Amino acid sequence: xxxxxxxxxxxIVSGTSSGIGRAIAERLxxxxxxxxxxxxxxxxxxxxxxxxxxxxxxxxxxxRQNLQDVAAPDAVVHAAGHMRVAALGALNIADGFxxxxxxxxxxxxxxxxxxxxxxxxxRIVLIGSRAASGVAQRSQYAAVKxxxxxxxxxxxxxxxxxxxxxxxxxxxATDTPFLQDxxxxxxxxxxxxxxxxxxxxxxxALTAFLLSPEAAxxxxxxxxxxxxxxx
Numbered sequence: 292x293x294x295x296x297x298x299x300x301x302x303i304v305s306g307t308s309s310g311i312g313r314a315i316a317e318r319l320x321x322x323x324x325x326x327x328x329x330x331x332x333x334x335x336x337x338x339x340x341x342x343x344x345x346x347x348x349x350x351x352x353x354x355r356q357n358l359q360d361v362a363a364p365d366a367v368v369h370a371a372g373h374m375r376v377a378a379l380g381a382l383n384i385a386d387g388f389x390x391x392x393x394x395x396x397x398x399x400x401x402x403x404x405x406x407x408x409x410x411x412x413x414r415i416v417l418i419g420s421r422a423a424s425g426v427a428q429r430s431q432y433a434a435v436k437x438x439x440x441x442x443x444x445x446x447x448x449x450x451x452x453x454x455x456x457x458x459x460x461x462x463x464a465t466d467t468p469f470l471q472d473x474x475x476x477x478x479x480x481x482x483x484x485x486x487x488x489x490x491x492x493x494x495x496a497l498t499a500f501l502l503s504p505e506a507a508x509x510x511x512x513x514x515x516x517x518x519x520x521x522x
Contacts, residue, residue: 299325299340301364302502303405305348305397306371308332310467311418312489315368315498322499327361329354330371337506349392354400363408366502370394370396370418378428388430394435397443401445402457409520412454414502417443418494419461421517436461447511456510463517465489483518 302319306312307328316326316336325340334343346357348371368374372394375386386392398417406415422429423436439459447457464470464480466488483486500506501514 299323300366300426301362302326302363302366303329303401304363304368304370305329305511307343311465311491311494312370314495315370316346320497321503325491336347351392351396351400351422354397355404357482358404359362361405363410364381364405366414367401367405368416368498370403371397371417374429374431374432376432377399382431383459390432390435395438398442406446406450409455411505415446415455415457416460416498419459419513421461421463421515421520423461423480444447444511454507456507460494461495461512461513461515462489462494463520465494466490484522485518485521487518489516489518
């Protein structure tokens with residue numbers, strides 16, 4: 292738990308209506324942060340320090356305009372995303388573009404608009420995936436998550452002189468509504484060797500650490516939470 296502060300640290304978190312994004316927002320609120328949550332779905336968090344903003348994150352221009360009145364944040368966490376799966380021979384190009392818009396396009400707008408305003412020592416965390424290294428029938432999703440690595444490492448070196456860190460938290464299959472998405476048919480998630488899926492709260496805990504002063508020397512890294520799946 293962070294020490295009490297007269298002025299709460301401010302975080303921007305996307306995807307706060309469910310799953311990992313919601314877990315991260317709730318963790319930060321418990322730690323005393325104020326959070327602005329961006330999501331296309333209606334808000335599910337009702338807390339004094341939480342401000343919801345409902346927006347289609349795949350609409351880059353709308354997101355850019357929505358961010359114009361946001362004060363300099365201490366942290367940005369991009370957790371929103373979705374997955375569409377298909378084998379070769381059945382790939383849908385539109386699905387690939389849609390994933391790119393939400394995962395990469397929104398991340399780019401958040402960083403482009405907010406990083407110049409961030410104070411020295413700010414934090415950016417992108418939620419990636421172990422799938423970035425490649426998974427059968429998830430090639431478009433894997434490509435999108437792999438692209439996050441290029442963004443994070445490029446931004447990390449660019450922002451290092453201002454002591455702003457940029458990292459990726461990349462979980463394996465996580466116990467969220469995402470796992471029950473009917474559009475994942477044919478590419479069912481597999482439990483890691485530990486015998487269970489990763490918990491959203493575990494992803495939130497690592498994210499909270501990366502936003503802390505103790506993580507000031509960690510930047511440009513992808514940290515995998517896989518429950519042994521990478522072994």
